[in-house]
Amino acid sequence: MPSTLPDGDPAPADGGLPESALASAGSTPFGVYVHVPFCASRCGYCDFNTYTATELGGGASQDEYAATAGAEIDLAATVLGGRPVAQTVFFGGGTPTVLPAADLVGLLSRIEAALGLAPEAEITTEANPESVQPASLAALRSGGFNRISFGMQSARRHVLAVLDRAHSPGRAATAVAEAQSAGFEHINLDLIYGTPGETDADWRASLEAAVETGVDHVSAYSLIVEPGTRLAARVSRGELPQPDDDVLADRYAIAEEVLGAAGFEWYEVSNWARSPAARSQHNLLYWNGANWWGVGPGAHSHVGGVRWWNVKHPRDYAARLAGSRSPAAAREVLTIDDKRVERVMLALRVRDGLALADLDEAGRAAARQAADDGLLEPGPLGTGRAVLSFRGRLLADAVVRAMIGT
Secondary structure, three states, rough: OOOOOOOEEOOOOOOOOOHHHHHOOOOOOOEEEEEEEEEOOOOOOOOOOOOOOHHHHOOOOOOOOHHHHHHHHHHHHHHHHHOOOEEEEEEEEEHHHHOOOHHHHHHHHHHHOOOOOEEEEEEEEOOOOOOOHHHHHHHHOOOOOEEEEEEEEOOHHHHHHHOOOOOOHHHHHHHHHHHHHHHOOOEEEEEEEEOOOOHHHHHHHHHHHHHHOOOOOEEEEEOOOOOOOHHHEEEEEEEEOOOOOOHHHHHHHHHHHHHHOOOOEEEEEOEEEHHHHOHHHHHHHHHHHOOOEEOOOOOEEEOOEEEEOOOOHHHHHHHHHHHOOOEEEEEOOOOHHHHHHHHHHHOEOOOOEEHHHHHHHHHHHHHHHHHHHHOHHHHHHHOOOOOOOHHOOOHHHHHHHHHHOO
């Protein structure tokens, strides 16, 4: 959950949505995102809307957060009028598991009571390896969670040190084993490549360590040096080098090699799964342009072409809900062109690709050129779909810009 909010139009105090938006709520896939804006410590590269105890300040409390977020869940039920049933729920952060497992399970129960859950709903929480224990994992699993995503980042101690990660290199594997013992059906490991000081061998070792845990999903993201972070300050002072684009491309190629050899297939530019069942259904909901309600400070939502985002600070968030007001800071109604651009940006990232019919004439010409340049797979193009080739995945942003004419 990025820490900077966009501009937008005023959001109504009661959180109400236009009838045109509500009309799609019952017929479009729907998910719930719950942002838990707390961490035990802040990683040097992190730009997310999250707070440590020393950063939190007065007027906001981790102990009261479940009750506060529960009030927004009730607001969502009122605004949506019982139309959607959640097919996915995703607890992100921050570190959701800094809260007691009982709080997370209680919030899930609140979502089920207020909005409803599909019978086979995917219920995910993010976690840091050091923020869980066998007892808490067992409580989460028995409370309805069936997927967990651990922030492993690297298997090398010196890489973790640059990232300011608190866990030891082997803790992620131990946490995975504990989650497997607790009965979690699907487990993801998040990895970061391109950290200053990381070598090709370090990255390969991290991938191999992730594969050896037996997880069925791996996410691999290139390091981005975000302005205002400790990492950015170190780079600007010359203490650490800026990640090199050619190195990042080489690391991505290593990820494709190692994960592919282990039976993983890419289904989104930064995500690999052992089977279709292992894919993150919640993230696919985003990439397919469906509806979701984002609960928590700074959380973003989208229903029927209306997008809104909550106030950032937990103190302001709690104050609004205590005053029976929506926590939304602002919103925007997407235009037809906005929707077209987003459709291209999101659909092109996934393995199923983008229907050429969703492009205008200039966009289709750009797709044909991209195929000639080896950036799109030729086979799907012949059936009316644009699917990124391996080289296209490395240059995905440029391919998108060409197709939307920017």
